[in-house]
Amino acid sequence: MAKGAKIYEGKAKTLYEGPEPGTIIQYFKDDATAFNAEKKDVIDGKGALNNRFSEHFMQGLESIGLPTHFIKRLNMREQLVKRVDIVPLEVIVRNVAAGSMSKRLGIEEGTKLNRPLVEFSYKDDSLGDPLVAEEHILALEWATQRELDEMISMALRVNDFLSGTMHAVGIKLVDFKIEIGRLTENDYQQLVIADEISPDSCRLWDIETGQKLDKDVFRRDLGNLTDAYSEVARRLGLLPKNTTTPKLVK
Numbered sequence: 410m411a412k413g414a415k416i417y418e419g420k421a422k423t424l425y426e427g428p429e430p431g432t433i434i435q436y437f438k439d440d441a442t443a444f445n446a447e448k449k450d451v452i453d454g455k456g457a458l459n460n461r462f463s464e465h466f467m468q469g470l471e472s473i474g475l476p477t478h479f480i481k482r483l484n485m486r487e488q489l490v491k492r493v494d495i496v497p498l499e500v501i502v503r504n505v506a507a508g509s510m511s512k513r514l515g516i517e518e519g520t521k522l523n524r525p526l527v528e529f530s531y532k533d534d535s536l537g538d539p540l541v542a543e544e545h546i547l548a549l550e551w552a553t554q555r556e557l558d559e560m561i562s563m564a565l566r567v568n569d570f571l572s573g574t575m576h577a578v579g580i581k582l583v584d585f586k587i588e589i590g591r592l593t594e595n596d597y598q599q600l601v602i603a604d605e606i607s608p609d610s611c612r613l614w615d616i617e618t619g620q621k622l623d624k625d626v627f628r629r630d631l632g633n634l635t636d637a638y639s640e641v642a643r644r645l646g647l648l649p650k651n652t653t654t655p656k657l658v659k
């Protein structure tokens with residue numbers, strides 16, 4: 410499918426005009442960044458794996474009635490999605506303390522939370538995506554109260570779905586981040602899950618061994634990132650067993 414003009418280049422994906430109005434082609438790059446792009450690398454195979462993961466999870470969410478931006482995967486690196494206005498918030502759900510929460514509050518990584526915790530960060534790289542309270546979101550009109558309530562409810566449903574999916578293959582869903590968009594169709598506006606869902610935006614720990622199978626492998630120099638992602642893909646049935654990471658045609 411021919412790509413239209415480039416709309417936006419992010420750290421891990423590039424967006425192009427799609428073939429129909431209201432569509433976008435999302436191209437998954439092999440670039441990996443951490444700490445607001447202070448650490449960077451190109452990791453062969455990451456883009457193709459994340460394209461496949463995102464397809465799998467978005468389709469799964471649609472199957473339980475959660476609307477997403479996903480239309481179809483086009484090829485190894487690209488998927489067709491609906492054009493949405495992204496709410497300028499990262500919606501984070503945590504089941505277990507880790508990462509920035511552990512650092513900020515001095516809580517040991519791995520401490521189980523007695524209920525899932527929903528956090529919001531304001532999406533602004535120049536500010537380092539700061540954590541914000543619901544009151545900031547309402548006072549600054551980043552979302553309405555109705556949208557905020559719906560985003561929390563959607564995020565918790567995504568958490569239930571992803572936790573169950575991962576648990577079934579021996580993986581603990583520690584936390585994840587989603588982005589939500591406003592989709593306008595036939596004069597009707599609704600919130601949908603957008604962006605991507607992949608091990609770039611989740612923390613995934615092997616239930617038996619505690620081995621990290623997510624982007625922390627890159628952030629913390631714990632080994633080969635595509636090996637970790639391929640292991641998750643294999644367990645989910647997205648890669649044939651006994652295969653090595655696919656080599657890509659760029």
Ligand code: TMP
Nearest residue numbers: 507508509510584585586609610611612
């Ligand atoms: P954090 O503990 O660093 O705040 O991360 C929480 C979750 O959000 C974790 O699953 C990783 C994900 N995440 C992103 O997807 N993008 C980001 O830029 C950051 C900082 C975290």
